[in-house]
Amino acid sequence: MATDHLEQKAFWIFLFWSLCFSLTSAFLAPTFPSSAYRPQRRLADSVQNTGLYRTEFYTQILDHFDFNPQSYRTFQQRYLINDTYWGGASNKAPIFVYTGNEGDIEWFTQNTGFMFETAPHFKALLVFIEHRFYGNSTPFEGDREVLFGNSSNVGYLSSTQALADYATLIIDLKKNLSATDSPVIVFGGSYGGMLAAWFRMKYPHIALGALASSAPILQFEDLVSPYSFNDIVTQDFRSESENCYKVIKGSWEEIQEAGQKPGGLEMLGKSFRICKNLSSSDALTGWLRGAWIFTAMTDYPTPSNFISPLPAYPVKKMCEAIDNAGSGKDTFAKLYAAANIFYNYSGTVTCFDLEDNSDPHGLAGWQWQACTEMIMPQGASGEDGIFPVNEWNYEDRVAYCSATYGVEPRPHWITTEFGGPGIERVLKRSGGNIIFFNGLRDPWSGGGVLKSISRSLVAIVAKQGAHHVDLRLSDKEDPQWLKDVRKQEVDIISSWISQYYQDLAL
Ligand SMILES: *[C@@H]1O[C@H](CO)[C@@H](O)[C@H](O)[C@H]1NC(C)=O
Ligand SMILES: *[C@@H]1O[C@H](CO)[C@@H](O)[C@H](O)[C@H]1NC(C)=O
Ligand SMILES: *[C@@H]1O[C@H](CO)[C@@H](O)[C@H](O)[C@H]1NC(C)=O
Ligand SMILES: *[C@@H]1O[C@H](CO)[C@@H](O)[C@H](O)[C@H]1NC(C)=O
Numbered sequence: 290m291a292t293d294h295l296e297q298k299a300f301w302i303f304l305f306w307s308l309c310f311s312l313t314s315a316f317l318a319p320t321f322p323s324s325a326y327r328p329q330r331r332l333a334d335s336v337q338n339t340g341l342y343r344t345e346f347y348t349q350i351l352d353h354f355d356f357n358p359q360s361y362r363t364f365q366q367r368y369l370i371n372d373t374y375w376g377g378a379s380n381k382a383p384i385f386v387y388t389g390n391e392g393d394i395e396w397f398t399q400n401t402g403f404m405f406e407t408a409p410h411f412k413a414l415l416v417f418i419e420h421r422f423y424g425n426s427t428p429f430e431g432d433r434e435v436l437f438g439n440s441s442n443v444g445y446l447s448s449t450q451a452l453a454d455y456a457t458l459i460i461d462l463k464k465n466l467s468a469t470d471s472p473v474i475v476f477g478g479s480y481g482g483m484l485a486a487w488f489r490m491k492y493p494h495i496a497l498g499a500l501a502s503s504a505p506i507l508q509f510e511d512l513v514s515p516y517s518f519n520d521i522v523t524q525d526f527r528s529e530s531e532n533c534y535k536v537i538k539g540s541w542e543e544i545q546e547a548g549q550k551p552g553g554l555e556m557l558g559k560s561f562r563i564c565k566n567l568s569s570s571d572a573l574t575g576w577l578r579g580a581w582i583f584t585a586m587t588d589y590p591t592p593s594n595f596i597s598p599l600p601a602y603p604v605k606k607m608c609e610a611i612d613n614a615g616s617g618k619d620t621f622a623k624l625y626a627a628a629n630i631f632y633n634y635s636g637t638v639t640c641f642d643l644e645d646n647s648d649p650h651g652l653a654g655w656q657w658q659a660c661t662e663m664i665m666p667q668g669a670s671g672e673d674g675i676f677p678v679n680e681w682n683y684e685d686r687v688a689y690c691s692a693t694y695g696v697e698p699r700p701h702w703i704t705t706e707f708g709g710p711g712i713e714r715v716l717k718r719s720g721g722n723i724i725f726f727n728g729l730r731d732p733w734s735g736g737g738v739l740k741s742i743s744r745s746l747v748a749i750v751a752k753q754g755a756h757h758v759d760l761r762l763s764d765k766e767d768p769q770w771l772k773d774v775r776k777q778e779v780d781i782i783s784s785w786i787s788q789y790y791q792d793l794a795l
């Protein structure tokens with residue numbers, strides 16, 4: 290019964306998400322990956338026995354910031370470890386730690402081939418730590434209803450608690466390995482990249498440096514435009530073909546009009562091969578939006594399977610599908626052909642289930658974070674936008690969050706805790722050893738650090754890059770710019786480590 294309730298709730302969240310979009314109010318944080326997309330394949334099937342790591346659990350403290358008796362409760366935090374290439378404690382060989390983000394850590398580990406490929410060069414120990422409340426690192430016996438249905442429990446889910454988890458775990462692991470002098474470099478992509486950067490700022494005594502890939506640490510308050518995300522999606526499609534952009538841009542009204550005609554919803558359902566009868570056209574527009582956004586994020590130069598299996602340059606492929614559909618084809622046939630690339634590249638889907646609320650990557654906790662501290666203003670603006678105008682409206686978020694969790698967001702907490710305004714000035718004097726990578730085709734790059742701040746606070750910007758593409762496993766088809774980015778990152782990390790050994794010898 291508990292799961293029924295949760296499913297209903299998840300469905301309601303999805304409905305809200307699509308509804309918000311069409312009602313020109315703020316759509317709920319289109320999260321990094323969000324629970325509102327439907328992966329084609331359950332990752333769990335493919336992760337077992339990858340032979341990439343060993344799984345360990347660490348008894349973690351529930352609340353690091355309070356000494357009330359209930360704060361001493363513990364939970365089992367999962368981490369993955371690979372010591373194949375480690376040079377060992379006696380050589381003070383480095384430890385590379387991935388600061389897990391909002392999902393199953395195995396999923397991120399398998400999409401962070403960069404760490405595995407550079408480990409032999411650095412003789413590094415690899416550790417991937419799961420973020421509390423995600424994947425298998427769930428307090429309260431992992432019962433999802435108890436976990437997410439009760440704010441008194443999910444209240445222990447926050448970025449500051451997660452960073453403190455990483456700190457205690459790393460210190461304890463180093464102690465166990467007698468590796469106190471091994472330098473630690475933290476890595477992360479997306480929200481995990483934000484955590485990596487913040488970890489270096491807050492815990493410089495634990496991490497020597499951070500590679501923060503596609504980390505929108507400035508997507509808060511009014512530090513950047515709330516419209517940059519959708520503007521970049523627009524630009525991605527437009528850069529491939531003006532016609533493709535126009536077809537998508539013009540489709541929203543066409544879908545809505547069609548949905549209002551008698552038999553219209555049935556016709557739409559047929560055109561897009563939706564499994565069940567559509568109850569409104571909003572579910573369909575939310576589903577299409579997801580396809581365009583997540584494909585823009587993962588517009589990688591080689592075939593990939595991060596959010597969904599995709600060909601190389603998937604935005605280009607989508608636009609080719611739209612442009613080459615044939616003049617006889619209507620808009621819906623064109624959109625179907627393009628959406629099919631995101632939702633059915635494997636060719637195994639018989640019909641599209643818009644009501645599928647499965648959460649194979651364990652992402653559910655993000656809704657809570659988006660209702661408390663992760664207030665990252667977003668909307669769609671302007672005549673040229675590929676999406677209908679949809680002003681950012683903080684009040685909508687507040688209403689959603691109080692209805693769902695009975696809490697009000699704290700929109701200024703992240704900048705209070707980690708900074709943001711005047712970041713160049715502040716970090717220049719207080720920080721060091723962070724690489725900020727951003728690919729400008731990634732919609733999240735608008736909230737990233739795009740200019741180097743000092744010699745050791747380096748922004749690497751790749752015009753053709755997508756969401757943390759640098760962290761992915763290399764491919765023989767990788768373009769030269771991507772090889773260059775990775776080489777630059779390796780060189781910078783090497784320089785931090787040699788500096789560290791010099792300092793240690795003094
Ligand atoms: C570590 O990763 C490599 C692949 O890069 C793999 O060959 C090796 O078996 C892994 N080691 C462990 C202990 O899992
Ligand atoms: C929520 O959790 C708290 C603490 O675990 C518990 O005391 C309370 O009874 C729970 N509330 C509901 C409605 O289950
Ligand atoms: C360190 O060793 C202790 C004792 O075996 C163990 O309980 C703890 O989980 C270990 N720490 C980590 C991070 O694995
Ligand atoms: C779906 O719509 C068709 C045509 O309107 C109708 O015959 C059928 O009963 C509907 N199915 C469901 C499950 O509502």
Ligand SMILES: *[C@@H]1O[C@H](CO)[C@@H](O)[C@H](O)[C@H]1NC(C)=O
Pocket residue numbers: 562629633635636637638639640641
């Ligand atoms: C998915 O792709 C396969 C192979 O191209 C196709 O036969 C099938 O109809 C597609 N599914 C949907 C729902 O369109």
